[in-house]
Amino acid sequence: MKYNPQEIEGRWQHFWEERGSFHCDHTGDKPKCYCLEMFPYPSGNIHMGHVRNYSIADVIAHCKRMQGYNVLHPIGWDAFGLPAENAAIQHGTHPAEWTYANIANMRAQLKRLGFSYDWRRELTTCDPEYYRWEQLFCIKFMEKGLLYRKKAPQNWCPKCNTVLANEQVEEGLCWRCDSVVEQKELTQWFLRITDYAEELLADLDTLARGWPERVLTMQRNWIGKSTGATIRFAVENASSHITIFTTRQDTICGATFMSVAAAHPLLEELIAGSENEKDIRAFVQKILGMDKREMNSENQEKEGVFTGRYCINPFTGERMPVWVANFVLAEYGTGAVMGVPAHDQRDFEFARKYSLPIRVVIQPENAPPLDPDAMEEAMTDDGIMTNSGQFDGLTNEEGKLRVADRLEENTLGGRAVNWRLRDWNVSRQRYWGTPIPAVHCDSCGVVPEKEENLPVLLPLGVVTHPDGRSPLPDTPAFHACACPQCGGKARRETDTLDTFVESSWYFLRYTDPGNDREPFTAQAMDYWMPVDHYVGGVEHAILHLLYSRFFVKALRDFGYTGQSEPFANLLTQGMVLMNGAKMSKSKGNTVDPSEMLARYGADTVRLFCLFAAPPERDFDWTESGIEGAHRFINRLWRLVMELAAAVPALEPCSAAKEDASLPKAQELRQKEHLTVKKVGEDIARFQFNTAIAAVMELVNLMYLAKEELAADAGGKRTLGSAISTALTLLFPVTPHLCEELRSRLGFSSPLVEQSWPVYAEEALFRNSVTVVVQINGRLRGKIETAADAPEESVKAAALAEANVRKHLEGLSIRKVVLVPGKLVNVVAN
RNA sequence: GCGAGAGUGGCGGAACUGGUAGACGCUCUGGACUUAGAAUCCAGCGGGUUAUCCGUGGGGGUUCAAAUCCCCCCUCUCGCACCA
Numbered sequence: 001m002k003y004n005p006q007e008i009e010g011r012w013q014h015f016w017e018e019r020g021s022f023h024c025d026h027t028g029d030k031p032k033c034y035c036l037e038m039f040p041y042p043s044g045n046i047h048m049g050h051v052r053n054y055s056i057a058d059v060i061a062h063c064k065r066m067q068g069y070n071v072l073h074p075i076g077w078d079a080f081g082l083p084a085e086n087a088a089i090q091h092g093t094h095p096a097e098w099t100y101a102n103i104a105n106m107r108a109q110l111k112r113l114g115f116s117y118d119w120r121r122e123l124t125t126c127d128p129e130y131y132r133w134e135q136l137f138c139i140k141f142m143e144k145g146l147l148y149r150k151k152a153p154q155n156w157c158p159k160c161n162t163v164l165a166n167e168q169v170e171e172g173l174c175w176r177c178d179s180v181v182e183q184k185e186l187t188q189w190f191l192r193i194t195d196y197a198e199e200l201l202a203d204l205d206t207l208a209r210g211w212p213e214r215v216l217t218m219q220r221n222w223i224g225k226s227t228g229a230t231i232r233f234a235v236e237n238a239s240s241h242i243t244i245f246t247t248r249q250d251t252i253c254g255a256t257f258m259s260v261a262a263a264h265p266l267l268e269e270l271i272a273g274s275e276n277e278k279d280i281r282a283f284v285q286k287i288l289g290m291d292k293r294e295m296n297s298e299n300q301e302k303e304g305v306f307t308g309r310y311c312i313n314p315f316t317g318e319r320m321p322v323w324v325a326n327f328v329l330a331e332y333g334t335g336a337v338m339g340v341p342a343h344d345q346r347d348f349e350f351a352r353k354y355s356l357p358i359r360v361v362i363q364p365e366n367a368p369p370l371d372p373d374a375m376e377e378a379m380t381d382d383g384i385m386t387n388s389g390q391f392d393g394l395t396n397e398e399g400k401l402r403v404a405d406r407l408e409e410n411t412l413g414g415r416a417v418n419w420r421l422r423d424w425n426v427s428r429q430r431y432w433g434t435p436i437p438a439v440h441c442d443s444c445g446v447v448p449e450k451e452e453n454l455p456v457l458l459p460l461g462v463v464t465h466p467d468g469r470s471p472l473p474d475t476p477a478f479h480a481c482a483c484p485q486c487g488g489k490a491r492r493e494t495d496t497l498d499t500f501v502e503s504s505w506y507f508l509r510y511t512d513p514g515n516d517r518e519p520f521t522a523q524a525m526d527y528w529m530p531v532d533h534y535v536g537g538v539e540h541a542i543l544h545l546l547y548s549r550f551f552v553k554a555l556r557d558f559g560y561t562g563q564s565e566p567f568a569n570l571l572t573q574g575m576v577l578m579n580g581a582k583m584s585k586s587k588g589n590t591v592d593p594s595e596m597l598a599r600y601g602a603d604t605v606r607l608f609c610l611f612a613a614p615p616e617r618d619f620d621w622t623e624s625g626i627e628g629a630h631r632f633i634n635r636l637w638r639l640v641m642e643l644a645a646a647v648p649a650l651e652p653c654s655a656a657k658e659d660a661s662l663p664k665a666q667e668l669r670q671k672e673h674l675t676v677k678k679v680g681e682d683i684a685r686f687q688f689n690t691a692i693a694a695v696m697e698l699v700n701l702m703y704l705a706k707e708e709l710a711a712d713a714g715g716k717r718t719l720g721s722a723i724s725t726a727l728t729l730l731f732p733v734t735p736h737l738c739e740e741l742r743s744r745l746g747f748s749s750p751l752v753e754q755s756w757p758v759y760a761e762e763a764l765f766r767n768s769v770t771v772v773v774q775i776n777g778r779l780r781g782k783i784e785t786a787a788d789a790p791e792e793s794v795k796a797a798a799l800a801e802a803n804v805r806k807h808l809e810g811l812s813i814r815k816v817v818l819v820p821g822k823l824v825n826v827v828a829n
Numbered sequence: 830g831c832g833a834g835a836g837u838g839g840c841g842g843a844a845c846u847g848g849u850a851g852a853c854g855c856u857c858u859g860g861a862c863u864u865a866g867a868a869u870c871c872a873g874c875g876g877g878u879u880a881u882c883c884g885u886g887g888g889g890g891u892u893c894a895a896a897u898c899c900c901c902c903c904u905c906u907c908g909c910a911c912c913a
Contacts, residue, residue, distance in 0.1 A: 214833050214908075221832070221909050228913085246913060259913095302911075327911045337913045345830090346911055420912060541908080611854070612841065616834095618906095619841070624855050632854080638869085681845080690843065693853035700853090703870095772849045777894040779849055780881070803881075817893050823848055827893045 003637040005601020009736040013114050021752045022116040024072050026511070026527035033069035034528045035061040036507055036567075038536030038544070039076045042102035043083060046109040048576040048583060048621060049537065051593050052609040055733075056573055056688070057535040058115045059610065062732030063683050065116075066756040072528050073116055074510040076123035077103050080131075081499045082160055082176060085432045089464050095432040096460055099126060109594060113602045114736055121513045125502035126432070130509065132455030133519035134501060135437040137551075140558055142438065142448045146192045147426075149446060153263075153331075154425060156184040161468040162429045163188060165498060166422050167222075167543045189436055189495060190423040193550045197223055197419045200549055203565055210569035212616070215541045222542050224420025229404050231338065231413040233258060233311040236319060240266060242311055245333035245418050248343060249407065250399035252315045253388040254361035257339035258322045259304060259350070262287035263330035267307075270322060274308040280324065287326050302327050302350045314412050315389070315403075325350060333418050341378065342370070348378035361387045362396050424547065426498040431462070431470040433496030441483035441490040450484045456492070470494060503544055504551040507531055507566060525561055530568045535615075538572040545570070571686060574618035576609075583621070591621050603734035604630045610688040610733055633737055636699055636730075639706070640723060640741040646710050647720035649746040652676070652728045652757035655721035659714035664705040671701050672722040673763035679729045680756070688733070695730050698722065720745075728757050772823040773798045775811075780804050791818055798824035 016022065026032070037057040040050055054075075061073040077099075084095035091098070103124065110117070123130055141147035155164040159179040163186060168175045193200075201223045204216050228247035235242060242258060260267060262284045271280045283305045304325035311320050320339075327346055328337050341351035341358040351358050358372040362383040370379055385391045385399045394402065408414040427436070435456045437449035449456055459478045462471040472478055472494035483490035505519075511528040512520035545567070552566045575582055578589040596605050608629035613619035653673060660669040675698045682691035702722055709715030723745065731738040731751045739751050766787055771794060773781040781801040785794050795816050798804060804826070811828035818824050 212833090217832055218908055224909090224912065226912070244913080248913075325911095327913090329912070332912050334913095340913090344913070346913075418912080420909095538907085614842085617842090622841080622855075625841070628854055634868095685845075687843095687845090689841090690853075693843075696853055770849085774848085774894070777848090777892090778881080782849075807881085815893065817848095819848060819894095823894090825848080825893050 001641055003634050003737075005603060005736070006598075008740045009112075009114060009602050012736045012739045013111065015739070015750070016114075016116070016752055017119075019750075019752070021750075022071075022073065022118050023120060024070055024118055026070075026524050028070055030068055030070040032072070032528060033061075033064040033533070034072045034507075034531045035064065035533045036072075036074070036510075036531045036535070038534075038540060039078050039503070039506060040106065041078045041081060041083070042099055042106055044102045044105065046106050046113075046593050048591055048593055048609075051113065051605060052576050052615075053535055053537070053573055054110070054113070054115050055606045055609045056571065056615050056686075057533070058606075059683070059688055059732040060533050060535070060686075061116050062735065063756065066728075066732070066754065068755060072121075072510065073118060074121040074123075074513075075110065075115070075117045075119070076121075076506060076510070077106075077125065078499065078503050078506070079103065079124045079126040080433045080496075080502055082162075082430060082432070085430060085464055085468065088432075089466055089468065094460065095464070096126065099432075109597075112597055113593075113606065116735075121510050123506065123509055123513050125434075125499075125506065126458075128455045128457055129516065130506075131434040131458075131502065133509070134434050134497070134505070135449070135454050135456055136451060136519065137505070137555070138437050138497075139448045139451060139454075141191065141554070144558075146195065146554060148190055148192065149187055150190055150423075151185065151187040153183045154186045154188055156182045156186070158182060160430075163425055163427060165425050165500070165543075167424075167546070188425050188427040189438075189493075189497075191426050191501075191550070193424045193547075194419060194421055196550050196553050197225070197421050199553060199564075200421075200546065201225055203549070203553075207565060207568075207570075210567075212538075212570065212572055215538065215545065215570060215572060218541045219546055222421065222546065226418045226420075228416060228418065229400075229407055229413055230334070230416040231314070231407060233314065233320070233338070235266075235270070235322070236310040236312060238269070238309075240269060242266060242322070242336050243334050243413070244336045244338045245416060246338060248340065248400075249403040250385065250391075250396040251340040251343045251361055252313070252338070252403055253391075254340045254342050254359045255313055255338040256318075256320060256341060256351070256357040256359055257347075258311050258320045259325035259328050259337050259339055259347075260322065261328040261330035261335040262324055262326070264324075264328075264335045267324065270307045270309045276305075276308070280305050280307060284324060287324075302346060302353065304350060304354065306354075314410070315406075321356070323350075323354075331422075332420070342372060342375070343378055343380055345378040345380065348375070359387060361385060424498075424550075426501055427495040428498055429470055429495060430468070431458075431464060431472055431496065433499060434458070434502065435472075435478075436493045436495055436497055438493040439481055439483055439490045440493065441486060441488060443488060444483055444485040444490075446493075447483065447485050453484065458496070470496070472496075500543060500547050504547040505555070507534075507548070508552075508555070508561075519560075522561070526563075529561065529563050530566055533569050533571060534567040535571045535573060537575070541572070571615060573615045574613065577618050577620045580620060596626065600626060600630050601736075603737045604633055607633065607692065607734050611692045612689070614689055615686055632696060632699075633734065635703075636726070637737070637741065639699065639702060640727075640744060643706060643710065643719060643723065644744050644746070647716045647723065647745075650717060650720040650724055651754075652725035653721060653759055653763070654724075655714075655718045657762065659717040659721075661714050662709065662712055664708050665712070665715045665718040668701055668705050668709065668722050669718050669763055670766060671698055672718075672725050673759040675729065676725060676757045676759040677764065683732075692730075692733060695726055698726050702726070725757055727751065728754055769821050771798065771821070773801055773804050774823060774825040775804065775807050775828060777825060780807050787821060791820070794818060794820075795824060799826065 035057050037053050061071050065071045079099050084099045087098050088095040155169050157174040157179050159177045169181050226247050229249040230245050232241045232243050304323040307322045309322045313320050339347040341347040342360045360370045360372055363369050363386050364383045385394045391399050404415045435458050437456045439447055462475055479492040481492045512524035548566050583590045608626045660666045675694050678694045679691045709719045727738040727742050742751050768784050769787050771783050771785050781803040783797050783801050813828045815827040
């Protein structure tokens with residue numbers, strides 16, 4: 001009987017589905033476990049990255065189920081987004097049509113892979129039954145001032161025809177299409193994520209055990225908390241002030257100039273009527289004309305022009321020339337920086353270039369004093385304050401506190417915290433997204449839609465514009481409406497939400513997906529949340545994971561939950577490469593999962609994805625690798641086919657010690673129990689590759705022992721038990737194969753209802769152990785001893801070993817170190 | 830520049846708390862079976878002057894014992910980056 005994955009896999013998938021094997025609800029006394037993968041965007045086809053991602057999560061889900069947990073393992077579709085619109089424009093269809101066709105195709109592919117989802121919970125974010133709740137959240141956000149409108153310079157992608165969040169601009173380019181992002185002054189909707197900056201940062205510490213350090217660091221950097229002070233500098237001959245933010249207020253007396261960004265709001269006032277106004281304007285225009293990528297480029301030389309104006313250093317009373325400089329970022333801090341050349345490298349370079357004074361105000365503690373004329377770079381280390389009047393002699397750390405005190409006493413500024421994190425721009429000028437439930441009314445202003453009018457349906461009977469512009473502003477049937485407040489004629493908001501809003505809470509909806517009265521019940525949510533194991537790509541380290549954390553905290557503050565963090569444990573899986581590069585259509589180095597499924601079956605594909613490398617690491621797809629996985633499956637298949645008639649159907653680890661009278665049987669029984677132990681430990685650490693290797697070893701041993709054991713009654717029982725164990729341990733990885741082989745062994749109960757095997761301590765024990773003998777740490781021999789042999793006799797046996805004796809000739813023994821049951825090291829010289 | 834991670838055979842990777850380096854798999858080689866091939870099975874597979882000699886990016890150190898711990902250096906990958 002040949003192994004036929006196509007036939008077997010379909011049959012067992014049907015069996016599990018009929019039985020509802022993977023259905024779950026929030027009742028019962030089992031402990032819960034929520035296993036989740038990052039849901040796919042319905043782009044058309046499942047790719048190998050998905051297969052790997054979902055295979056990892058599926059092993060976790062299966063194992064947890066077998067270990068007695070009530071497991072929630074859902075799947076759904078992140079269905080709004082630009083590619084659907086673009087594809088629709090290209091193919092002359094509607095985004096909904098394209099999206100739902102893709103979902104149907106991809107759903108079939110996932111089913112073909114046999115993942116253990118509770119399909120009853122499948123959700124689709126472009127379904128009004130989903131996004132209506134998102135609109136409800138928006139209304140609540142608006143009521144709390146967490147969703148608001150503001151006019152500000154925004155990232156604009158000319159190709160996508162929409163704005164982008166800061167998180168969606170990578171090195172000045174659009175994350176989606178790589179176009180150079182422009183800056184545009186626009187009025188947009190923002191989610192006030194900065195209100196949660198402190199908590200988003202602090203709570204990262206609570207995730208330290210469950211999240212990779214790398215991701216935590218990325219989030220910390222992105223949030224970017226800086227503690228320092230603001231200082232106000234009076235402008236000479238004017239009533240205005242320039243306020244700066246600094247983390248080094250201790251260096252205030254070393255501030256010899258001021259630099260402001262080209263986009264600084266006060267600049268116009270400063271340069272109006274200035275002597276070289278024309279040159280200054282030309283310089284400012286040059287900087288403002290540069291896109292983000294040019295601005296950020298490393299080789300950008302520091303440049304500036306003097307405005308002709310001065311401000312006053314409030315601590316020294318000195319005049320500080322005000323410069324416009326290209327290295328000052330308008331969007332960070334206050335857009336102005338005090339120039340302290342002695343203690344800041346950028347200011348140092350700038351001062352040297354334009355011959356501005358350099359004054360040392362911090363001297364190193366255990367080094368010769370600095371001479372400003374001889375310095376080659378800024379001194380940014382800690383030290384002792386000097387040239388700072390009353391602060392002289394203090395450590396600069398102490399100085400930071402005292403200067404901050406002084407600033408507060410004299411109302412010149414004071415302690416301040418600055419964040420790199422910006423509010424999240426969620427407006428998109430595109431069609432295929434959740435309508436923002438707000439209305440523009442001439443008399444009432446911008447007001448939220450009434451809850452009872454939800455959902456605000458995205459109209460499906462519209463035609464997309466060839467240039468990608470949203471059709472909504474040209475669709476009166478959509479935007480003409482009554483004001484929810486005064487009832488007068490009003491216009492509905494035509495911006496849609498960033499698709500990252502949908503993915504910020506989908507994991508909550510999975511807990512109660514059919515609920516048509518509320519987004520989810522508190523019971524379901526509190527029972528399942530947080531997600532215990534979240535598996536996905538590291539590319540979402542900031543975007544999705546940060547937004548989701550914010551959403552849960554905000555919803556908590558609305559009383560939806562008592563939880564503050566969505567994902568207790570995060571597993572970031574590596575990419576599937578081909579010839580060392582990420583698979584991509586443009587490079588032509590893709591492997592189509594459908595083709596692999598047709599050729600090898602789901603079990604082989606899953607096995608290879610899990611065996612090739614540990615989950616966090618990237619791995620190279622190789623034809624010979626998947627062949628190897630297939631070979632192992634066939635090998636296991638043949639073993640069971642050969643022995644099915646001969647050995648009894650025994651549950652895992654059920655052969656007794658007495659059955660294993662033959663030495664081979666004894667060895668096999670010990671290996672069987674050791675494998676249960678090892679696989680359990682490896683899976684707990686998500687080391688699926690070594691877990692699979694351990695089962696391979698067990699199978700290899702059965703191959704070596706099968707003839708001898710099949711001829712002995714006890715041997716048969718030992719074999720039967722070991723086979724059963726191998727199938728049970730491998731079930732989470734290759735479920736169809738294992739179910740089929742178990743049934744062919746004569747079992748009537750399916751594996752899907754079995755629990756995880758339990759090994760016996762007694763079975764791990766060996767009467768005799770191999771002890772390694774070293775001389776000065778180098779391997780010189782091996783001896784067999786009884787496991788319970790007394791120390792002295794082991795040492796004696798070690799010293800008596802022939803090769804050891806040879807190597808000890810002429811040496812005197814200083815010491816003998818014994819690690820019981822493992823090794824003896826003889827120290828000699 | 831800052832932060833994180835990684836350097837082990839021809840390859841993917843094992844070695845969890847220091848204790849037999851190279852598990853498991855791939856590739857390759859030889860053999861068996863076969864008219865032949867495929868498949869399968871068995872054996873070998875770090876290097877080597879074949880002496881239990883040398884070997885985990887390089888150099889020091891701690892230790893009876895180091896891939897593993899400490900210090901210095903080199904290389905690579907990823908993230909952030911003129912952040913005041």
